[in-house]
Each structure stands twice: as structure tokens, then as C-alpha cells.
Amino acid sequence: MALINLLTKKQIEVLQSYLNDDWKYLILNGAVRAGKTVIDNYLFLLELKRIKQLAEREKEPHPQYILAGYSSNSIYTNVISSIENQFGIVMNTDRHGHYHLFGVDIVPAYTGSVRGIGAIRGMTSYGAYINEASLATHEVFQEIVQRCSVGSARIICDTNPDIPTHWLKTDYIDNHDPKARIKSFSFTIDDNTFLAKDYVDALKAATPRGMFYDRSILGQWVTGEGIVYQDFNANTMVIDDKNIPDGLSYYCGVDWGFEHPNPILLLGDDNQGNTYVVKDFTKRHKFISYWVDIAKRLQTEYGRNLIFYVDSARPDNLNEFQANGINAINANKNILPGIEYVAQKMRQGKFFIAKSASKGLLEELYQYAWDEKTGEPLKENDVRHNDRLDALRYAIYSKNKKGGFIPWN
Known part of the structure; x- marks a missing residue:
């Protein structure tokens, strides 16, 4: 041959x-x-x-x-x-x-x-x-x-x-x-x-589009330019609450904070691979007892087995959730693979946000930009925070990529 x-x-x-x-x-x-x-x-x-x-x-x-x-x-x-x-x-x-x-x-x-x-x-x-x-x-x-x-x-x-x-x-x-x-x-x-x-x-x-396409398809050594989620379209992806389907597979993402905002996002997936951000609970200056109460309320409404994918930076908060019967586990926090997975859902038109949960997420989405020196998103500062987007990534990537680090090859 x-x-x-x-x-x-x-x-x-x-x-x-x-x-x-x-x-x-x-x-x-x-x-x-x-x-x-x-x-x-x-x-x-x-x-x-x-x-x-x-x-x-x-x-x-x-x-x-x-x-x-x-x-x-x-x-x-x-x-x-x-x-x-x-x-x-x-x-x-x-x-x-x-x-x-x-x-x-x-x-x-x-x-x-x-x-x-x-x-x-x-x-x-x-x-x-x-x-x-x-x-x-x-x-x-x-x-x-x-x-x-x-x-x-x-x-x-x-x-x-x-x-x-x-x-x-x-x-x-x-x-x-x-x-x-x-x-x-x-x-x-x-x-x-x-x-x-x-x-x-x-x-x-x-x-x-952007960095992921240039690297994965064209094989180029590039940094990102502009906003991270270039395929996000508020006109099609922010939808009325009444259009969120019933019977989704629900789960949550949590990014611990105090001076910075602390979000808990409730998400749901349908059997077509679509992901919906259903609710956004974000506050500053709240102690863990407040978030335990939020989680328990969500469990009551969406089931005792509701999973909370949480930021591993606060093991004391994770322990407090688990001690209160909340199904919480450390999230997979790999940054670029996680961002790529979320961005791919947007690219495929499989990502939606309930209008009632959209205000804070939209503010973050439109400011979430690449750092050309590091090839990762710009670090947080006193004006701009990415807390909701971190919680979003923790939830979506952890639910779909439970095996840990996913190499690019």
C-alpha cells in the first residue's frame, strides 16, 4: 500500500x-x-x-x-x-x-x-x-x-x-x-x-470565534482580542421567563465572595443540549448562613439532589453546605477549557438567560475581555467583577466535564 x-x-x-x-x-x-x-x-x-x-x-x-x-x-x-x-x-x-x-x-x-x-x-x-x-x-x-x-x-x-x-x-x-x-x-x-x-x-x-477558532482550527499562536464571549447575542439569548421550559435538569454554580459579590446561579439543561440560566442570587456582605438558607430554598423547590458546583477557594463554606445536607461539590475550575465549553454553547445557539436573571450577567458579559499578555480573561478590579461568569463556568463545565483536566489535542 x-x-x-x-x-x-x-x-x-x-x-x-x-x-x-x-x-x-x-x-x-x-x-x-x-x-x-x-x-x-x-x-x-x-x-x-x-x-x-x-x-x-x-x-x-x-x-x-x-x-x-x-x-x-x-x-x-x-x-x-x-x-x-x-x-x-x-x-x-x-x-x-x-x-x-x-x-x-x-x-x-x-x-x-x-x-x-x-x-x-x-x-x-x-x-x-x-x-x-x-x-x-x-x-x-x-x-x-x-x-x-x-x-x-x-x-x-x-x-x-x-x-x-x-x-x-x-x-x-x-x-x-x-x-x-x-x-x-x-x-x-x-x-x-x-x-x-x-x-x-x-x-x-x-x-x-476569535482565539479558540484561531488556535483550534488554524493552529495559530494568538492571544484573544476584545470580549471573551464574542458569540453571545442578547437579542436571541435573553428570553422571557415564560419561555423557559419546565422539567429541566437543574444544577447550580457558586462563586464565594464577601467584599466581592457572591452569586448562586440556578441553571437547567433540556434534553436537546440547551442550557438556561433560570435564577440569579447575588449579594455582597452576606455570611454563609444566608447562602445556606438560599440553597435550602432551592432544594425545596427543585429537589434534594440539586447539585451545587462551588468555588474550591473556601473549603469552610463547602463544609458548611454539606453539614446542612446540601449536595455541594468542588467545581472544575480550569479556565480556558471551561470558557471554551461555555462559548461553544453560545456559538451553537444552545445558551439562554431568563430575562429576570439577565441584568447582572449582561453587565459582566459585555466587560469580560481578554488580557493579551496572558491569553486569559483580564483579572478583576474594583470596578469590574466576573463573579457571575465564574459561577456560570463552574456549573456548566463541571456538569459536563466531570473527569477533571481536558487536554487540547
């Missing part, structure tokens, strides 16, 4: 570079679903075979290699499981948590925290494969680079874009010094010609 039937043109270009070019770092970056990890997984296997041959020539009986990713789960999902599905190769761990293939000891390293350094500190590695490299803590990334000290050690990476000032972009992708020996390839979603056209068209149509 011809190679063009197995790989896209962009993946073949990467493979040719791997085989023929002189490089120390090979970095694939760009859009989601573009085929970066697929080709990197293949290169990972080629690297293991190369390392085994090199170790045999050097009479090294126990060559080691670093397999790095944000977490244990992301390494398994993006690399190990994918290799098993792609190539039918089963990779099990030993009692140390290491994988073994082609005679190479593969040492996992978790890049989401500086604690990941502990797994590789002191080792000498024949190379590394770093999945989701832009999510790596800079200190762990540098430690991986330092561990790859064998003369012919090489490092392959894949990543989705981040802000243009990210160290991976400035120090590596944009580094054209020949002595650095860095090869990088940028992918757009259209580079993956194996994806069904209707899938790509639907994904493009559903992806929120």
Missing part, C-alpha cells in the same frame, strides 16, 4: 524530515485533530528502534528513554492507547511504572507539575517524546532536555498553540539558530485529509 494512503501529505513531510534532516528537536504544533500525535507516535517507535541499535553498538545493556506528558492519564490516552490501536502493540508497565519496548526502558515523566522532575532526576536518557509540550511546566521541560545527554539523543514534541509569548514558541519554534538544530512544523485542521468533510465543517461551525 502506498504511503499516501496511510499518511497525509503533511505527515509524510514530517517523516521525510525525520529520516533525512539533521535535527535535535522536532516540534509539531498546530490545530486540534490535525494528525500531529499520530505521526509522532510513529516516530516514537522509530526512535526506540534507533536507540536500541545505538545502545547495542555502545554496549549499553539498559538504554532509557523519557516519555513525557501532562499527566499519567494523558500519556496513556494520547500515546500508549493510541499505539495499541494503531499498531496492535501492547505496552504494559513494570513494578516501577516504566514501559518496555524493543529493549528500551521507557520512563514516564509528568510535566504538569515541578514534581514531575523527580521521576527523571539523575537519569541519562537517549531521547524524549513530549506530548502536549506547551502544557509542560518550563522547569520540567528543561530537566528533560538536560537528561537527554547521550551524544545522539533527540527530542520530539507535539503541542496545540498557546499565547505567542509562550516559552516553547519563543525559545524553540521561533529559534532559527542552525546550532540549535530545531525543526518545527505547523498544522491546520485542513492538513488532516483523512477527516470526513462533514466533521470538519461541523467543527469549524461550532468552534467559538
